[in-house]
Amino acid sequence: MEIKELLRMGVDKLGEREYLNPTLDALLILEFLLNVDRSYLYTHGDRVVSDEIVDKYVYFIEKRKIGYPLSYLLKEKDFYDLSFYIDEGVLVPRPDTEILVDWIINTAIEKYQNRPINIVDLGTGSGCIGITLAYHLKNAVIYAVDLDNKALEVTEKNILRYKLNNRVVLCNGDMFDGIKSLQLEGKVDIIVSNPPYIPSQVIEGLQVEVRKYEPRKALDGGSDGLDFYRRIIPESKIYLNKSGILAFEIGYSQGEIVKRLFIEEGFCNVEIIKDLQGLDRVVVGILP
């Protein structure tokens, strides 16, 4: 079959499910299988593709059609200005989370300049937050914590991809348990987390990509979605130094309540930051 026939067939099949982006997904799958870029596909529409590639393409299109996340097929996802290895068992990095990372990079450059700093990333998943911070903040050591072995494996691959093994430390454990033997009490400049924050009963109503294929323990924040904020905010005070920063991604309806949790625990300069859609997406605060 020719490239242009494959693309048309892929777009038709994927188009049967309404919330996919059929053209983009078909292009990305074929680019990946042929190891070429977009302009190649458009300029070589008549190229005949081997049966082996056609079979793989059909398999990928069928998987995608039932909602299997594209990033698990391509094993890759762009995030901020980097690209991460991704596999089943870790949450696919979202553009929403770039807001959190961008705020921390800008704030840390201004506040700490070149002074050495410690950052803890709780529930690192693929490592996209911690590794992007390490890549941009050359003065930072990052402690990337996760309790899931698959997440730690994926994070490790990403650490090695960017040769950051001297500054990103993998920590195995449930939130702060992962760093409790490291004597970091009072020595952490920034604690960041994109914890699970979806209310348990909401998960069943999410699109199949998320509900069926992404790890539930990276999504489920308990009955009101706030379990992890309630755990992390008080405990963060043991590890943060004076004027240390705590920064979270949140669900769009959680801004005011998470802000209140910060203030109840004595944080100051508590701010809600909006995403590109104008929705509350990040809450940050400073420990006086």
Ligand code: GLN
């Ligand atoms: N932003 C993710 C979603 O909407 C949720 C991530 C999380 O719970 N931390 O699917």
